[in-house]
Amino acid sequence: MQSKKLNKLIMIIFVLSFFSACTKDVIVTDPPTLAAPVPPKPGQTSYAGVIQPIFTAKCAGCHYLGGVAPNLVTGKSYQALTTSPGMIDTSTPSNSILYKKMATGGSMASKCTPADADSVLRWITQGAINN
């Protein structure tokens, strides 16, 4: 008799804990955005390895959240660039605002070298992948 009652009690606790688990686990998801970074293929210009270091060293001092857009801080820059219209144009890479600003004659050219701008152009030409 006692063990039947105990079983019932255990059952009730089990069921209650199940429901409370359901209500407590609020799953917070980021809004669906961009594909996770993928490793660069041989010959590809790596975003994480080549492009971001340029931004970090030469641009992010002004281009951060709350500063001048686009946000070029590590972990934020790819999304900022790819969601800002015209910033990156993979169909006509040299038309990308990002590249034009960095290339000779652009207003950001004094902050970087022609080689930096070329790396960015190559990366855009290769599809502007988060690699």
Ligand code: HEC
């Ligand atoms: C000293 C601060 C400063 C630094 C460093 C700097 N920028 Fe800028 N950037 C600005 C300002 C201010 C503007 C807005 C005026 C303009 O477009 O020239 C701007 C504009 C831009 C724009 C155009 C934004 C738009 O919406 O049209 C891009 C792209 C850009 N910068 C990229 C870069 C890159 C890449 C670097 C690093 C090589 C860089 N900037 C370094 C201050 C800076």
